[in-house]
Every structure is written in C-alpha cells, then in structure tokens.
Amino acid sequence: MLEVMPEVLSEAELAELRAAVRALEGSTFASRLTNVLGRQVETLGRALPAPARKIIAHASEAALRAALRVAVRTIDSKSKPKAARGMHKALAAASGAVGGAFGLAAVPVELPVSTTIMLRSIAQIAREEGEDLAQPESALACIEVFALGGRARGDTAIESSYFAVRGVLAQTVSESARFILQRGLADETAPVLVRLVAQVAARFGVVVSQKLAAQAVPVLGAMGGAVVNAAFIEHFQTIARGHFTVRRLERLRGADVVRFDYERLRNEV
Secondary structure (H helix, E strand, O other), rough: OOOOOOOOOOOOHHHHHHHHHHHHHHHOOHHHHHHHHHOOOOOHOOOOOOHHHHHHHHHHHHHHHHHHHHHHHHHOOOOOOOOHHHHHHHHHHHHHHHHHHHHHHHHHHHHHHHHHHHHHHHHHHHHHHHOOOOOOHHHHHHHHHHHHOOOOOOOOOOOOOHHHHHHHHHHHHHHHHHHHHHOOOOOOOOOHHHHHHHHHHHHHHHHHHHHHHOOOOOOOHHHHHHHHHHHHHHHHHHHHHHHHHHHHHHHHHHHHHHHHHHHHHOOOO
C-alpha cells in the first residue's frame, strides 16, 4: 500500500504565509496611529464618554449594514481590476477630513462612507487572491475583515488572534451565507444577519473609537482627520491582504496544513 505524503507549503507559499501572519498578528490600529501621530491613542479611545461610545456603536452597526448591502448586491464579480490602494486611501482621507472638521456629529454620515470605500478596496484585494465574489461566503469574508482589524474589550492576545476571531464568527458567517444564497437580503432584520453585524461591529467599533479619539485631538482638525482616515483604510487593506492570502493557501493546500504553519509562524511575530 502506497503511503500518501501530506501536503506541505512550498518555500514561496511559506514566505506568503509569513507576510500574512505579520499583517494579521502584527501592528494594531492603535500602534499604527501612534507611529503616525507620535502619541498614544488607545487610552484615549477607552476614555471616550458613554454617550460618544453609544453613538459610535450605532454608527458602526449602521455602517456595516450598509457595507453588507454593498457586498451582496453591487460588487461586480466579473471584473478583476487591480486594487487601487492609493485611490481608495485618497477618498477615505477626504471623508476623514470631514470627520476631523465636524467631530462626533459627522460620524453617522462619514463612517458609512469610509466603510463603503474600504469595502470596495477589500473586495478588489479579495479578487486578486482568487475569491469568487458571486458566492455569498466570499462576499461575507470581505465583511469579516472589519472584525479581524480590531480587538474587542477584554480580549486576551489568544482570543484576539486571527484564527480565534474566525472561529468565533464561523458559524454565523456560514449561516448568513446560506440565508443570503436562499433569500438574498430580502429581510435584513433576519436574526442571523443581525447577529453577524453585531458580532463584527463589536470589534470594528473598537477601531472606530480609536479613530474618533485621534480625530478629536484639538491640534489635528480637518488635516489630521484626513491623515487618520488614510491610516484607517491602510490598516484594513493590510488585514484584507493577510486574510485573503490565508484563504487562498487554504484552498490550495488545505485548512489544517495552513493553520499548522500559521500557528508555528505566529510564535515568531
């Protein structure tokens, strides 16, 4: 009886996976902002007053509901353009200038715009990595990126790791994909879709709080808002590249093989 050799990643694939691990487990958005602005923002995000956090929570869910509609209804899966990272970053920076100038009052308007711009960029990255966005599961993988980019309050390092977050979302994403395949978004208030948005928003809202806290610094203003939003979209573009690289390798080599090497490489980060 012939012994079947297990699948292994090539050196080139290991290099791609190593880059994905760095993207997914490396710098947080707070640390990225600290590098850009030269000051700590993580504590500022936690210090936002309760009314502000409530506005951010509602705005985050509204932005993700809008992104979900875009992901399912309007992404053209037939075209495969290169990801226009610079263009999307410029558009996000422009919307961020509005947020920087008008502060918290602009969040319900500015955040859905920024989030939709980011979704377009994420979708283009997904296409480059071989995703078929005509499939609900692939479209929802784009929404998943918004959860992968933030750490929920109280998370440990293990709980916020890439595969841990994917594990938390896995059942809801799978059930949502089946629901959308059967019924589309005819009922956006379906419990499974509400649960998906709430789960993603819990993590996305942490990053949004940090973004708003940075934009609220008086010396920043509109120009600072543009810089912060550019960092905002770059953060999620980086997460998207890592996420869809992992998914591509999983399709090629199998999920178990990729996860084994991912966890091994994560210890090096």
